[in-house]
Amino acid sequence: MKSVPDTNAALLQMRGVSKSYGGRKILDRIDLDVAAREKVAIIGPSGSGKTTILRVAIGLVRPDEGTIRIDGAYLWHAETQAGLKPAGERHARKVRRAVGIVFQQFNLFPHMTAIENVREPLVHALGLARGESDARAADLLTQVGLTDHLAKYPAQLSGGQQQRVAIARSLALRPKIMLFDEVTSALDPELVGEVLRVVRELAHASDMSMLIVTHEMAFAADIADRVLMFDQGQIVEEGAPAQVLKAPQNPRTQKFLRALLER
Amino acid sequence: MSGFHWDWAFAWSIVPALAQGVVVTVIATAGGSALAFVLGLIWTFVRVAQIRIVTPAVWFFVQFIRGTPLLIQLYFLFYVLPTWGLSVSAFATGVIGLGLFFSAYTAEIYRAGIEDLPPGQWEAALTLGLPVRRAWTGIILPQAIHAVLPMLGNIVVSMFKQTALLSTITVLELLASGMAIGQMTYRFVEPLTLVGAFYFVVSYLSARALRSLETRDEVRA
Amino acid sequence: MTSPKFLWDFLPFFLAGIPVTLEIAFLAMAVALPVAVILAIGRKSPHAFVRWPAGFVIEFFRGSSALVQLFWAFYVLPLLGLSLPPLVCGVLVLGLNEGSYMSEIVRAGLEAVPRGQREAAVALGLPARYRLFRIILPQALPLMVPPFGNELITMLKFTALVSLVTIQDLSFRATLIGDTLGESGPIFGLTIVVYFILALILSGLVRLLEWAVARWAGRHVTAVAAPHGAMLAAAPPSRVPAWALGGAG
Numbered sequence: 001m002k003s004v005p006d007t008n009a010a011l012l013q014m015r016g017v018s019k020s021y022g023g024r025k026i027l028d029r030i031d032l033d034v035a036a037r038e039k040v041a042i043i044g045p046s047g048s049g050k051t052t053i054l055r056v057a058i059g060l061v062r063p064d065e066g067t068i069r070i071d072g073a074y075l076w077h078a079e080t081q082a083g084l085k086p087a088g089e090r091h092a093r094k095v096r097r098a099v100g101i102v103f104q105q106f107n108l109f110p111h112m113t114a115i116e117n118v119r120e121p122l123v124h125a126l127g128l129a130r131g132e133s134d135a136r137a138a139d140l141l142t143q144v145g146l147t148d149h150l151a152k153y154p155a156q157l158s159g160g161q162q163q164r165v166a167i168a169r170s171l172a173l174r175p176k177i178m179l180f181d182e183v184t185s186a187l188d189p190e191l192v193g194e195v196l197r198v199v200r201e202l203a204h205a206s207d208m209s210m211l212i213v214t215h216e217m218a219f220a221a222d223i224a225d226r227v228l229m230f231d232q233g234q235i236v237e238e239g240a241p242a243q244v245l246k247a248p249q250n251p252r253t254q255k256f257l258r259a260l261l262e263r
Numbered sequence: 264m265s266g267f268h269w270d271w272a273f274a275w276s277i278v279p280a281l282a283q284g285v286v287v288t289v290i291a292t293a294g295g296s297a298l299a300f301v302l303g304l305i306w307t308f309v310r311v312a313q314i315r316i317v318t319p320a321v322w323f324f325v326q327f328i329r330g331t332p333l334l335i336q337l338y339f340l341f342y343v344l345p346t347w348g349l350s351v352s353a354f355a356t357g358v359i360g361l362g363l364f365f366s367a368y369t370a371e372i373y374r375a376g377i378e379d380l381p382p383g384q385w386e387a388a389l390t391l392g393l394p395v396r397r398a399w400t401g402i403i404l405p406q407a408i409h410a411v412l413p414m415l416g417n418i419v420v421s422m423f424k425q426t427a428l429l430s431t432i433t434v435l436e437l438l439a440s441g442m443a444i445g446q447m448t449y450r451f452v453e454p455l456t457l458v459g460a461f462y463f464v465v466s467y468l469s470a471r472a473l474r475s476l477e478t479r480d481e482v483r484a
Numbered sequence: 485m486t487s488p489k490f491l492w493d494f495l496p497f498f499l500a501g502i503p504v505t506l507e508i509a510f511l512a513m514a515v516a517l518p519v520a521v522i523l524a525i526g527r528k529s530p531h532a533f534v535r536w537p538a539g540f541v542i543e544f545f546r547g548s549s550a551l552v553q554l555f556w557a558f559y560v561l562p563l564l565g566l567s568l569p570p571l572v573c574g575v576l577v578l579g580l581n582e583g584s585y586m587s588e589i590v591r592a593g594l595e596a597v598p599r600g601q602r603e604a605a606v607a608l609g610l611p612a613r614y615r616l617f618r619i620i621l622p623q624a625l626p627l628m629v630p631p632f633g634n635e636l637i638t639m640l641k642f643t644a645l646v647s648l649v650t651i652q653d654l655s656f657r658a659t660l661i662g663d664t665l666g667e668s669g670p671i672f673g674l675t676i677v678v679y680f681i682l683a684l685i686l687s688g689l690v691r692l693l694e695w696a697v698a699r700w701a702g703r704h705v706t707a708v709a710a711p712h713g714a715m716l717a718a719a720p721p722s723r724v725p726a727w728a729l730g731g732a733g
Contacts, residue, residue: 058390089727093392101390107383111405120401125392173392267564312730330637330683331676332644335655339676342668378723385725395728403728424549431648438552442559451559459552466547 010069011036011177011209012099017056017066019049026052027063028233034177039203039210041220041241044230045256050213053230054179057211058099059092071098071176097125100175104182106166108154114141114165115150121172140168144198160191164198171202177209178202184216192216199223217260221245229253267452274453277444281457284440291358291436292423298362299418303369310374311399329367334428336360341432357429364425365418372414376407416473420466427462437461491670494661498671501654502682508574508643508653513636515579520586524594525616527587545584551645553577558649574646582639589631593624626701633690637683644679654678 010033019027027049034040044050055061057068059075067084068075073095078087109117115137122133141150144164154162163183170178180199184192196219203210203223214220220227220241227244229237229252237250248254309321328336337360344356351359380403388398408415430439441458445451526538545553557573568576597620605615647656658675662668 060386060389096390097392099390103383103386105381105383107381107387109384109387109402109406111409121391121393124394124397124401169391311724311728314730327676327680330641331679332641332655334644334647335658335672335675335679338655338659338662338668339672342662342672346669380723382723382725385723385728389725389727398728427549427551428645430551438549438555442555445559452563455552455556455560459548459556462552463544463548466549467543470543470547 009036009072010034011038011071012057012211013067013069014053014057015067017053017063017068019052019056019061019063025233027056029066030233030235032228032235034209034211036176036209037207039212039223039225041224041227042211042213042230043215043217043220043227043244043256047232048230049233050230051181054101054181054211054213057177058101058179059096060101070095097173098176099179100170100173100177101179101181102163102167102170102183104186106154106159106162106186108162108166108169110154113151113153114146114157114168117154117165118169118172121169125173136172137168140171141165143171144168145194158191159187160194163187163195167195167198167202175208177211180210180212180214182213182215184214215260217245217257229256231256270450270453273448273450274457277454277457280444281437281440281454281461284435284437284458285461287354287434287436288423288426291354291361291426291429291434292419294358295361295365295422295426296419298358299365299369299422300415302362302366303373306366306370307373307377310370325367325370328364329371333360333364333425334431336364337428337432353433354429357426357432357434360432361422361425361429365422369415369418372411372418373407375414376411377403379410380406413473413477416476417470420469420473423469424462424466490665491661491674494664494671498654498657498661498674499678501652501657502678504651505640505643505653505655506682508571508578508646508651509636509640511575512578512582512643513639515575516581516583516586516635516639517632519580519583520590521621523584523587524590527591528594541580542584542587545581550577550581550642551648553581554645554649570646570649570651573649574643574651578639578642578646582635582642586632586635589628589635590624592631593628594620596627597623623701626697629694629697630690633687633694636686636690640679640683640686 012032012034014030014032017027017030017032018025026047030049030053032053042050042053052061056063057070059068062076067077073079074084074087075092075095076087077084078091109120112120115134118137118140119133122128122136123130126133128136138147138150141147144167146161146164146168149157149161149165154165157165167183183199184195187195196216199210199212200219200223202208210223212220212224222241224241226238227241228235229244229248229250231252237244237248237253243249244253245257248257306321306325309318312318337357340360340363341353341356344351344359384402384406385398388402393402426436427438429436430442433439435443437458441454444454523538523542526534527542529535529538554573554577557568557577558570561568561573601619601623602615605619610619643653644655647653647659650656654675658671659668662671665671
């Protein structure tokens with residue numbers, strides 16, 4: 001099933017992406033596009049491939065088949081005069097810059113303070129000097145509402161605060177598209193709101209595209225331009241939130257949403 | 264039963280001589296430990312860098328060191344190093360031998376510490392565009408080493424006990440001091456018992472301290 | 485300058501040390517195993533007057549230098565009235581020393597047996613001794629074999645120490661040959677190689693034993709997961725991602 005909007009210049013363009021683990025097909029010839037400034041939500045049961053598609057998008061996982069283009073450049077292929085040739089990690093590194101990701105488990109560096117975490121990509125990926133990286137990092141942390149927590153270690157922060165640091169950290173490289181991998185699933189319920197608020201602000205305030213895997217249906221309905229339903233490695237339904245979430249056509253989508261509501 | 268009486272006066276009188284041995288023991292432990300920590304990191308680096316020829320050679324060398332007696336390694340170094348033009352003192356030879364032997368263990372400890380880190384740390388480093396070197400030096404190694412500090416502490420304690428072997432290559436550490444006193448005075452009981460007691464007390468207390476550090480770390484985490 | 489001819493002459497004498505070394509290693513192991521089991525069980529005893537001595541023995545032998553213990557047994561015990569032949573000294577000290585370390589392995593193995601086993605045995609009214617020896621231990625044993633195998637190699641390395649109390653093992657003979665030849669480098673180099681080969685052979689035998697025990701455990705003992713496959717396989721796949729390694733990158 002294709003999921004390609006009308007605009008031509010898609011920021012993220014996946015064609016025919018497949019991935020298997022131990023004989024099981026996790027992704028089955030996925031075509032997926034995210035346009036500039038577009039916010040796309042992905043829903044689906046576990047094992048449906050929704051986490052893997054994000055990891056493929058940022059190049060943590062190399063697909064068995066298919067191509068991925070980020071801002072025009074191929075992630076795993078070099079464009080030569082003789083056509084496309086498979087490329088390695090070094091090439092992927094450059095292309096990967098335009099993509100950011102926020103993980104479900106935060107993955108903060110526990111031996112660094114909040115501001116040191118955010119500074120890390122600024123200093124070592126962008127090569128910024130101390131003064132400027134400090135200023136920018138402080139800025140980003142203020143943006144996510146953590147001005148008073150710059151010098152705290154992750155162990156001293158709540159789950160919601162840690163995830164906000166993680167968001168600030170991923171924003172440091174100013175990616176053109178940001179991936180969110182169930183960023184609130186590991187949080188206690190009362191902390192979910194503060195993180196969703198930050199993501200919502202990002203959605204409204206910035207030009208960044210977003211690809212958001214989530215269980216929070218109300219949230220998805222609120223900020224997504226398009227919703228994709230994944231099941232068993234395929235996109236089984238796509239469309240506007242009002243349609244997919246409120247009036248789904250596909251029986252698998254209906255079953256999934258019904259099960260969620262009954263919780 | 265022979266009529267043996269513990270001579271407290273004698274025991275007291277040999278303490279200064281034994282104390283000199285203690286100093287040598289402590290310095291040897293410190294030197295050997297430092298060398299073992301550094302060498303272990305070097306072996307780990309070589310393993311990770313996957314250099315042609317060098318990496319398998321180093322791996323084999325490390326296995327070799329682990330699988331053979333420290334005593335023979337010390338003998339070997341003691342007799343062979345001078346013929347290679349390295350005229351170092353017996354003490355230095357001993358420290359090198361200890362450092363080399365235990366580096367095989369620290370390398371394994373570092374490896375375990377690195378493997379124990381959550382994969383998410385690697386993923387964060389990659390997706391934040393960190394260069395490989397920075398991922399190792401800034402993210403992975405600091406955490407790995409911090410995590411295995413108790414095990415490294417155990418290495419120091421083991422090394423402390425093994426310094427006794429240096430007595431066989433003419434280093435006048437604690438055991439050698441005790442034996443020297445025994446051979447001079449024909450009284451072995453007091454010196455060797457004091458020596459044994461000293462090793463035991465220090466090792467035991469250190470091991471206890473390390474264990475309490477471990478649990479304190481766990482409670483905090 | 486080595487005179488290869490002279491070294492060659494001493495070879496039979498040198499190699500005759502191999503059986504001595506192995507004999508000591510196995511004898512000491514034979515002492516260490518029951519010591520380990522006794523200490524581990526003693527450690528878990530509900531009676532403090534059993535627990536504390538067991539704990540003390542373990543701490544004492546682990547906490548002091550094996551060489552010091554050996555010298556003490558060899559030089560001091562006779563002066564206190566107990567004159568043990570060198571072989572007994574060596575085997576006892578090594579056995580007690582290793583046994584104390586190995587009691588940790590036994591403890592871990594016993595604890596790995598699911599609690600339900602003990603509870604079921606208690607519920608069935610089986611006496612404690614029967615419970616321990618016929619129910620718990622047989623299930624713990626397969627898990628303990630691989631670490632015990634490692635300790636056998638450690639023991640092999642330990643045996644070199646007995647050369648210092650006049651036992652004519654490989655190390656003793658090497659020292660003697662070195663002194664006679666006036667040049668010790670080559671003989672000690674050879675000695676290291678021989679120990680390494682012995683260690684490899686013993687490791688191979690231990691692997692076979694692991695495999696055999698795992699098969700026996702798989703067939704007769706089902707409560708504890710049969711420890712085959714995973715243990716015999718190579719090290720688990722490394723978590724270090726390919727991009728972080730050198731080589732082609």
